[in-house]
Amino acid sequence: MTTTVTTPPPDGELPRLRLDKAPLLVLPILALLALPLIGSFPTWVTLTVAGLAMGMMIFIMASGLTLVFGLMDVLNFGHGAFVSVGAFTATLVLLPMQGWMQADSVLMNLTALGLAIALAMLVTGLLGWAFERIVVMPVYGQHLKQILITMGGMIVAEQMIHVVWGPDQIPLPLPASFRGALLIGDAAIEKYRLIAVAVGLMVFVSMFLVLNRTKIGLLIRAGVENGEMVEALGYRIRRLFVGVFVAGSALAGLGGVLWGLYKETLTAAMGSDIMVLVFIVIIIGGLGSVGGCFIGALLVALVANYTGFLAPKIALVSNILLMVAVLLWRPQGLYPVAKR
Amino acid sequence: MSEPLLQLTGVHTHIGQYHILQGVDLVVPRGELTVLLGRNGAGKTTALRTIMGLWHASRGALLFDGEDITRAATADIACAGIAYVPENMGIFSDLTVRENLVLAARDGGPDTARLEWIFGFFPALKKFWNQTAGTLSGGQKQMLAIARAIVEPRKLLLVDEPTKGLAPAIIQSLIAAFRELKAMETTILLVEQNFNFVRSLGDSVAVMDDGRIVHGGQMVDLAEDRELQQKLLGLSLDAHQ
Numbered sequence: 001m002t003t004t005v006t007t008p009p010p011d012g013e014l015p016r017l018r019l020d021k022a023p024l025l026v027l028p029i030l031a032l033l034a035l036p037l038i039g040s041f042p043t044w045v046t047l048t049v050a051g052l053a054m055g056m057m058i059f060i061m062a063s064g065l066t067l068v069f070g071l072m073d074v075l076n077f078g079h080g081a082f083v084s085v086g087a088f089t090a091t092l093v094l095l096p097m098q099g100w101m102q103a104d105s106v107l108m109n110l111t112a113l114g115l116a117i118a119l120a121m122l123v124t125g126l127l128g129w130a131f132e133r134i135v136v137m138p139v140y141g142q143h144l145k146q147i148l149i150t151m152g153g154m155i156v157a158e159q160m161i162h163v164v165w166g167p168d169q170i171p172l173p174l175p176a177s178f179r180g181a182l183l184i185g186d187a188a189i190e191k192y193r194l195i196a197v198a199v200g201l202m203v204f205v206s207m208f209l210v211l212n213r214t215k216i217g218l219l220i221r222a223g224v225e226n227g228e229m230v231e232a233l234g235y236r237i238r239r240l241f242v243g244v245f246v247a248g249s250a251l252a253g254l255g256g257v258l259w260g261l262y263k264e265t266l267t268a269a270m271g272s273d274i275m276v277l278v279f280i281v282i283i284i285g286g287l288g289s290v291g292g293c294f295i296g297a298l299l300v301a302l303v304a305n306y307t308g309f310l311a312p313k314i315a316l317v318s319n320i321l322l323m324v325a326v327l328l329w330r331p332q333g334l335y336p337v338a339k340r
Numbered sequence: 341m342s343e344p345l346l347q348l349t350g351v352h353t354h355i356g357q358y359h360i361l362q363g364v365d366l367v368v369p370r371g372e373l374t375v376l377l378g379r380n381g382a383g384k385t386t387a388l389r390t391i392m393g394l395w396h397a398s399r400g401a402l403l404f405d406g407e408d409i410t411r412a413a414t415a416d417i418a419c420a421g422i423a424y425v426p427e428n429m430g431i432f433s434d435l436t437v438r439e440n441l442v443l444a445a446r447d448g449g450p451d452t453a454r455l456e457w458i459f460g461f462f463p464a465l466k467k468f469w470n471q472t473a474g475t476l477s478g479g480q481k482q483m484l485a486i487a488r489a490i491v492e493p494r495k496l497l498l499v500d501e502p503t504k505g506l507a508p509a510i511i512q513s514l515i516a517a518f519r520e521l522k523a524m525e526t527t528i529l530l531v532e533q534n535f536n537f538v539r540s541l542g543d544s545v546a547v548m549d550d551g552r553i554v555h556g557g558q559m560v561d562l563a564e565d566r567e568l569q570q571k572l573l574g575l576s577l578d579a580h581q
Binding site for chain 1: 392394413414415418419424426430432433434435439442443444446488
């Protein structure tokens with residue numbers, strides 16, 4: 001997304017910089033259009049909150065991937081491996097701490113969950129570092145090889161999960177405090193979805209602040225636009241890329257924990273299954289754009305929830321149709337990133 | 341002639357299957373403005389990119405301030421004291437003028453006195469300080485690109501065709517800026533096709549053709565010798581006069 005102007009230029013010299021609001025307006029317009037079709041206000045509220053929660057989780061998983069693509073032009077089809085590994089790693093904490101998870105204490109629930117998330121992000125961050133060095137680095141600038149080798153990397157990771165955790169699904173119940181729903185009027189809103197929305201917003205705000213208020217963020221934004229010029233200014237873009245790759249992998253791990261708790265069941269393929277949605281999100285958001293990724297994730301999730309309720313038969317293709325519609329409107333995505 | 345700050349010896353550069361630089365020998369004296377002239381496709385931009393490490397020389401040697409930078413990484417070359425203004429200006433369109441300059445100032449933020457000095461010949465940058473660079477005019481973008489290169493003192497500036505597509509008024513601002521930089525004994529290697537722009541600015545000159553340096557000497561000699569200009573620069577010179 002663009003930056004705001006603090007000192008307006010004199011009239012007639014330069015166009016006033018304005019935030020492109022059209023993609024932002026799509027979300028409320030979509031929600032308002034869905035309301036009369038759904039018919040029931042409480043159902044609409046429930047579906048909308050569910051969509052926002054799902055969107056936030058997809059955003060957390062997709063945000064790192066879009067930066068990796070924008071910064072180094074790397075198509076990482078293995079990103080889903082970090083989602084799965086993150087979720088399974090969390091079980092190393094959550095299953096032994098079942099007592100804490102099922103206790104009627106918010107503090108104990110949060111402690112167990114916090115430890116699980118910290119471990120999952122640490123492991124997926126380290127895995128991301130190794131993945132970048134071993135799998136991605138040899139194929140810089142070669143898109144076809146990137147697709148093949150990163151998909152291969154994801155298959156290897158899935159098989160390793162089978163080796164370590166076995167081939168069966170692993171149930172992952174929600175912490176006791178996060179189960180159930182809040183009743184607001186006649187609308188039932190699941191507590192966990194509200195937590196997912198809160199975590200997603202925190203991640204988005206943190207990323208926004210880092211990208212816009214720090215020199216590292218400036219370098220990332222500049223690198224997404226013209227990495228060669230960042231090098232020519234004296235900064236090692238490769239180190240920056242490794243940092244972004246590790247952070248993106250850790251965020252995918254966080255997304256995996258949240259997604260696993262949302263589904264309450266873990267499978268080794270959960271990461272690869274969600275990657276279709278993740279790719280749709282980063283394409284319609286504009287490759288390399290974190291703001292576009294955020295709006296795109298919410299849009300994809302709201303459409304999935306509304307169509308799932310209104311027309312289940314077309315729910316499976318609803319996101320493809322959404323992507324076609326967005327790309328017909330904006331071929332470079334909702335917030336295209338300027339490239340050299 | 342002053343001692344050389346930059347010296348290229350027998351430099352060859354290949355881009356894919358193309359052999360672009362075919363044994364370039366070039367000396368850039370310290371504290372002087374050296375002009376690199378030549379027609380389109382002569383290899384001028386490739387020479388600058390090879391110096392900057394954006395393309396590596398396949399043969400030959402590049403010495404900068406006594407150090408061998410032939411195989412050095414671009415970031416290390418920049419940190420050694422070379423600033424680069426590419427032909428496409430390379431400004432970050434999504435960043436503001438301020439953010440572009442903050443990034444260019446590696447040693448903390450931009451120095452206030454230095455900024456005021458820059459604003460002296462590029463006042464538009466002060467006016468549009470918080471404006472996204474992508475919304476600036478072509479001339480203002482070029483000013484920003486040059487400001488970014490001089491926001492901190494550097495030993496050598498590499499500038500690739502700064503007048504390309506600019507209005508005469510903007511070119512006058514650039515001439516003033518380069519005169520000021522010359523007065524401060526900043527070493528500059530300037531690639532240009534606009535001979536009128538550089539004839540009064542340059543101390544020394546080199547002319548490239550087909551990936552080689554075909555002439556080297558003092559600018560004053562070339563500026564006064566129309567026969568030599570015709571021979572070396574041909575019709576491209578007439579087009580600019």
